[in-house]
Amino acid sequence: MGSSLLTTNLSSIERGGNLKIQLGTAKLVEKIIERNEGIITSTGAVRAETGLYTGRSPEDKYIVKDSVTENDVDWGKINQPFPKENFSKLYDKVLQYLKDKNEVFVFKGFAGADPKYRLPIQVINEFAWHNLFAQQLFIRPTAEELEQHHAEFTVISAPGFKANPTEDGTRSETFIIISFEEKVVLIGGTEYAGEMKKSIFSVMNYLLPKNNVFPMHCSANIGEEGDVALFFGLSGTGKTTLSADPNRRLIGDDEHGWSANGVFNIEGGCYAKCINLSQEKEPQIFDAIRFGSVLENVMVDPDTRIADYDDGTLTENTRAAYPLENMTNIATPSVAGHPNTIVFLTADAFGVLPPISKLTKEQAMYHFLSGYTSKLAGTERGITSPQATFSTCFGAPFLPLPAQHYAKMLGENIDQHQVQVYLVNTGWTGGEYGVGSRMKLSYTRAMVQAALNGEIANTETVKDPIFGLNIPIYVPGVPDHVLQPHRTWEHKEAYEEKALELAKKFKENFAKFNGVTEEIEKLGGPLRTN
Helix, strand or coil: CCCCHHHHHHHHHCCCCCEEECCCHHHHHHHHHHCCCCEECCCCCEEECCCCCCCECHHHEEEEECCCCCCCCCECCCEEEEEHHHHHHHHHHHHHHHHCCCCEEEEEEEECCCCCCCEEEEEEECCHHHHHHHHHHCECCCHHHHHCCCCCEEEEEECCCCCCHHHHCCCCCCEEEEECCCCEEEEECCCCCHHHHHHHHHHHHHHHHHHCCEEEEEEEEECCCCCEEEEECCCCCCHHHHHCCCCCEEEECCEEEEECCEEEECCCEEEEECCCCCCCCCHHHHHHCCCCCEEECCEECCCCCCEECCCCCCCCCCEEEEEHHHCCCECCCCEECCEEEEEEEECCCCCCCCCEEEECHHHHHHHHHHCEEEECCCCECCCCCCEEEECHHHCHHHCCCCHHHHHHHHHHHHHHHCCEEEEEECCEECCCCCCCEECCHHHHHHHHHHHHCCCCCCCCEEECCCCCCEEECCECCECHHHHCHHHCCCCHHHHHHHHHHHHHHHHHHHCCCCCCCHHHHHHHCCCCCC
8 A cells, every 4th residue: 555545545436426525514414315324303413323333343443563553552452453464455445345336425624623733634434424423523624724634544434344354354344443554544344433433532542642642531621710620431421411511611522632731622523422311411412412413323203203312222322423513612612721620430330439539649540540430331332231340541442552651641740730630430329230329410410510619629538448539528419428338338248348349350450550650559549458
């Protein structure tokens, strides 16, 4: 392929004007209906189904191992190496496949709201609805920017092309392959649109640190006084919900960079998990789903075309993609100063972590590296009930570099900008999953609000005897007993047994990290494991 790949991939698939470049939203919606790719809901959103794949396929994700990546990437189960020769052959097959299509859709835009660090990208799609998704999720160029646009990375998505594992060297018919040398993401065999978004995030997680920018899997918002808050957490922990605060302007809901100038959004839209979405509980998100938005796998009444967000027939991982402009309270442009508060979100299936804890720097480093949460149903293929897991830096699937690299950047920023960090459990209380209940959203909102406005910065705390976490004894709007998990369990012995079980898992997981100071492990981790 060589270094000319980026300049040739469009010409390589063009045939008789089949390329549809930078179509407007209305035209793309028309194409979607014309091609029977989706339907229009009562609010004007497009609804599409993703078939067999209703979540990401992490086992089918690869990075090409070449002269660029060989000594940089943290190779292993997450960053699986893919032979350069296999990529080249597969790339040619996919381009030939697209060349034979009557229509191929192209979007040109950016990743990164800060012009100094943004990445010009182009997305080439077999499906019109995928191209609409890309248009909503990435940053859309102005007419002037489009004239000067030169893509530095290309996403090529051909869901209808299925790999031959024996011939192509893949695990299955599905593949998501990043080549940093050729600056291409190649996707095939899956209709799940989220693969495009997360692939570019992985690309930014590789490129930004080389420019001394800390890439983060987090949402961000800004208060009236200019105070900035970050929310770290995996899908289903509440990043999107909690950052969509009517009293604060949204910077972004999922991916950000933290440079010497402050925080900036990597995306131009939101990708909200919308199972059980309601206008009452999440009005900003609910009202943002209108014309041009994309709904994935949401059940819709065939007559009224009203979306039923409570129906998880196809998957619990129903999604809504919409541009930031659909929100009523956003920061424009999507950039801000340095954070004042950081919130780590976890959905604890064991039901033993406090609903909110104040973290020391060492605890912040420990819990960032640990990234404990529970995978929720539908987020990935095969996940049908919550499973306790540790996702390093709250984003392990998207981190090409060793975890310590990102943790070091976080620690330096906490020190330099004197950031207060909290651990918030949006998971279970009163018992483990299947026994207890999910933490009330109203309680979580009250705790987060108290953290952001400084109400609990100097509040008296009690130390959890197992995890060593500092628990505020009072938070406005939250019953005192809810703040201390052992007081919500019917049987205290059962609580301690389950808490020690989780503490042991923390310790076992942390043993995999090399080059981490003993101080972080000693002062940041659980006090007891037996």
